[in-house]
Amino acid sequence: MATKTRIHKSVNRTPKSAAVNGATPIEKLVGHLIKATHKLYGVELIRREEREQRAIYYALRETLGREVSGKAGNKFNWQVWSQKVFPKFFGEPDDIKYSARMMAQIAAALYHTIPVDPEAAIAELVRRNQESLNRRNGQSVNDEEIDDILDDELDDEEEPLAELDDELGDEEEDEFGF
Numbered sequence: 001m002a003t004k005t006r007i008h009k010s011v012n013r014t015p016k017s018a019a020v021n022g023a024t025p026i027e028k029l030v031g032h033l034i035k036a037t038h039k040l041y042g043v044e045l046i047r048r049e050e051r052e053q054r055a056i057y058y059a060l061r062e063t064l065g066r067e068v069s070g071k072a073g074n075k076f077n078w079q080v081w082s083q084k085v086f087p088k089f090f091g092e093p094d095d096i097k098y099s100a101r102m103m104a105q106i107a108a109a110l111y112h113t114i115p116v117d118p119e120a121a122i123a124e125l126v127r128r129n130q131e132s133l134n135r136r137n138g139q140s141v142n143d144e145e146i147d148d149i150l151d152d153e154l155d156d157e158e159e160p161l162a163e164l165d166d167e168l169g170d171e172e173e174d175e176f177g178f
Helices: 015-020 025-041 048-075 078-090 100-110 118-136 143-156 161-167
Strands: 005-008 011-013
Touching: 048 078, 048 100, 048 118, 100 118
Parallel strands: none
Antiparallel strands: 005 011
16 A cells, blocks of 8 residues: 655645645745745745756866866966856856756766766765865865764754645645745
Protein backbone atom coordinates (compact mmCIF):
# COMPACT_ATOMS: atom_id res chain seq x y z
CA MET A 1 0.00 0.00 0.00
CA ALA A 2 1.25 3.49 -0.83
CA THR A 3 2.42 5.75 1.96
CA LYS A 4 0.09 8.70 2.55
CA THR A 5 1.32 12.22 3.08
CA ARG A 6 -0.83 14.49 5.21
CA ILE A 7 -1.08 17.81 3.39
CA HIS A 8 -3.93 19.46 5.23
CA LYS A 9 -6.24 18.35 8.03
CA SER A 10 -8.71 16.85 5.59
CA VAL A 11 -6.47 15.98 2.63
CA ASN A 12 -4.27 12.90 2.36
CA ARG A 13 -2.24 12.23 -0.79
CA THR A 14 0.33 9.67 -1.74
CA PRO A 15 3.80 11.01 -2.64
CA LYS A 16 3.10 10.01 -6.27
CA SER A 17 -0.18 11.93 -6.44
CA ALA A 18 1.44 14.96 -4.82
CA ALA A 19 4.09 14.99 -7.54
CA VAL A 20 1.60 14.36 -10.35
CA ASN A 21 -1.05 16.82 -9.17
CA GLY A 22 1.24 19.75 -8.52
CA ALA A 23 3.90 21.12 -6.31
CA THR A 24 4.96 19.59 -3.03
CA PRO A 25 4.07 21.41 0.18
CA ILE A 26 7.60 22.79 0.40
CA GLU A 27 7.50 24.03 -3.21
CA LYS A 28 4.14 25.67 -2.51
CA LEU A 29 5.46 27.40 0.60
CA VAL A 30 8.51 28.63 -1.31
CA GLY A 31 6.25 29.96 -4.05
CA HIS A 32 4.09 31.76 -1.48
CA LEU A 33 7.19 33.27 0.17
CA ILE A 34 8.51 34.49 -3.18
CA LYS A 35 5.16 36.06 -4.07
CA ALA A 36 4.69 37.64 -0.66
CA THR A 37 8.14 39.20 -0.40
CA HIS A 38 7.86 40.52 -3.93
CA LYS A 39 4.40 41.98 -3.40
CA LEU A 40 5.03 43.40 0.08
CA TYR A 41 8.65 44.52 -0.18
CA GLY A 42 9.56 44.49 -3.87
CA VAL A 43 12.22 41.91 -3.04
CA GLU A 44 12.88 39.12 -5.52
CA LEU A 45 13.87 35.91 -3.70
CA ILE A 46 15.88 33.55 -5.88
CA ARG A 47 15.38 29.78 -5.81
CA ARG A 48 18.29 27.46 -5.03
CA GLU A 49 18.63 26.18 -8.60
CA GLU A 50 19.11 29.68 -9.98
CA ARG A 51 21.58 30.60 -7.22
CA GLU A 52 23.53 27.45 -7.99
CA GLN A 53 23.48 28.17 -11.72
CA ARG A 54 24.79 31.71 -11.15
CA ALA A 55 27.50 30.52 -8.79
CA ILE A 56 28.70 28.03 -11.38
CA TYR A 57 28.51 30.66 -14.13
CA TYR A 58 30.76 33.01 -12.12
CA ALA A 59 33.16 30.23 -11.07
CA LEU A 60 33.54 29.07 -14.67
CA ARG A 61 33.99 32.65 -15.91
CA GLU A 62 36.75 33.24 -13.34
CA THR A 63 38.46 29.88 -13.87
CA LEU A 64 38.56 30.25 -17.65
CA GLY A 65 39.50 33.92 -17.38
CA ARG A 66 42.43 33.22 -15.08
CA GLU A 67 43.79 30.62 -17.48
CA VAL A 68 43.39 32.85 -20.54
CA SER A 69 44.81 35.82 -18.63
CA GLY A 70 47.87 33.83 -17.61
CA LYS A 71 48.51 32.70 -21.17
CA ALA A 72 47.58 35.91 -23.02
CA GLY A 73 49.45 38.29 -20.74
CA ASN A 74 49.00 41.98 -21.60
CA LYS A 75 46.52 41.21 -24.39
CA PHE A 76 43.94 40.08 -21.84
CA ASN A 77 41.37 42.52 -20.45
CA TRP A 78 39.10 41.32 -17.62
CA GLN A 79 36.36 43.79 -18.48
CA VAL A 80 36.20 42.63 -22.11
CA TRP A 81 36.33 39.00 -20.97
CA SER A 82 33.55 39.43 -18.41
CA GLN A 83 31.26 41.67 -20.45
CA LYS A 84 31.79 40.49 -24.04
CA VAL A 85 33.69 37.23 -24.57
CA PHE A 86 32.33 34.97 -21.81
CA PRO A 87 28.69 36.15 -22.22
CA LYS A 88 28.89 35.40 -25.95
CA PHE A 89 29.33 31.72 -25.11
CA PHE A 90 27.40 31.38 -21.83
CA GLY A 91 24.91 34.26 -21.78
CA GLU A 92 24.48 37.08 -19.31
CA PRO A 93 24.25 36.41 -15.53
CA ASP A 94 20.50 37.10 -15.61
CA ASP A 95 19.97 35.02 -18.76
CA ILE A 96 22.40 32.08 -18.60
CA LYS A 97 22.28 29.83 -21.66
CA TYR A 98 23.17 26.52 -19.99
CA SER A 99 22.10 24.55 -16.94
CA ALA A 100 24.34 24.24 -13.90
CA ARG A 101 24.93 20.60 -14.81
CA MET A 102 26.01 21.41 -18.36
CA MET A 103 28.40 24.16 -17.26
CA ALA A 104 29.87 21.81 -14.66
CA GLN A 105 30.43 19.19 -17.37
CA ILE A 106 32.13 21.79 -19.57
CA ALA A 107 34.43 22.71 -16.68
CA ALA A 108 35.20 19.03 -16.04
CA ALA A 109 36.03 18.53 -19.73
CA LEU A 110 38.56 21.37 -19.55
CA TYR A 111 40.11 20.97 -16.10
CA HIS A 112 41.45 17.91 -14.33
CA THR A 113 40.81 19.65 -10.99
CA ILE A 114 37.05 19.55 -11.57
CA PRO A 115 35.44 16.16 -10.88
CA VAL A 116 33.86 14.36 -13.85
CA ASP A 117 30.75 13.43 -11.85
CA PRO A 118 28.31 16.32 -12.52
CA GLU A 119 27.07 16.61 -8.92
CA ALA A 120 30.63 16.64 -7.56
CA ALA A 121 31.62 19.16 -10.25
CA ILE A 122 28.71 21.40 -9.26
CA ALA A 123 29.76 21.23 -5.61
CA GLU A 124 33.37 22.06 -6.51
CA LEU A 125 32.40 25.03 -8.66
CA VAL A 126 30.02 26.38 -6.00
CA ARG A 127 32.87 26.05 -3.48
CA ARG A 128 35.26 27.90 -5.82
CA ASN A 129 32.73 30.67 -6.34
CA GLN A 130 32.30 31.08 -2.58
CA GLU A 131 36.07 31.22 -2.09
CA SER A 132 36.33 33.86 -4.81
CA LEU A 133 33.53 35.88 -3.23
CA ASN A 134 35.19 35.63 0.18
CA ARG A 135 38.53 36.75 -1.33
CA ARG A 136 36.91 39.76 -2.99
CA ASN A 137 35.13 40.65 0.25
CA GLY A 138 38.27 40.14 2.33
CA GLN A 139 36.75 37.26 4.26
CA SER A 140 38.32 33.95 5.10
CA VAL A 141 36.06 31.10 6.16
CA ASN A 142 37.41 27.58 6.44
CA ASP A 143 35.50 24.31 6.21
CA GLU A 144 35.54 23.82 10.00
CA GLU A 145 33.92 27.22 10.56
CA ILE A 146 31.25 26.42 7.95
CA ASP A 147 30.56 23.06 9.64
CA ASP A 148 30.24 24.79 13.03
CA ILE A 149 27.80 27.34 11.60
CA LEU A 150 25.70 24.61 9.99
CA ASP A 151 25.71 22.52 13.18
CA ASP A 152 24.54 25.53 15.21
CA GLU A 153 21.72 26.23 12.76
CA LEU A 154 20.58 22.61 12.86
CA ASP A 155 20.68 22.59 16.67
CA ASP A 156 18.48 25.72 16.75
CA GLU A 157 15.84 24.18 14.49
CA GLU A 158 12.67 24.10 16.54
CA GLU A 159 10.29 22.33 14.20
CA PRO A 160 11.02 19.30 12.03
CA LEU A 161 10.36 19.60 8.31
CA ALA A 162 7.75 16.85 8.38
CA GLU A 163 5.46 19.02 10.53
CA LEU A 164 5.16 21.56 7.71
CA ASP A 165 2.60 19.29 6.02
CA ASP A 166 0.12 20.05 8.82
CA GLU A 167 0.65 23.78 8.45
CA LEU A 168 0.26 24.03 4.69
CA GLY A 169 -3.03 24.02 2.88
CA ASP A 170 -3.95 23.26 -0.73
CA GLU A 171 -5.83 26.52 -1.29
CA GLU A 172 -4.85 28.74 -4.21
CA GLU A 173 -4.15 31.62 -1.82
CA ASP A 174 -2.31 31.36 1.45
CA GLU A 175 -3.27 33.12 4.67
CA PHE A 176 -1.50 36.25 3.43
CA GLY A 177 -3.63 36.39 0.29
CA PHE A 178 -0.86 35.35 -2.15
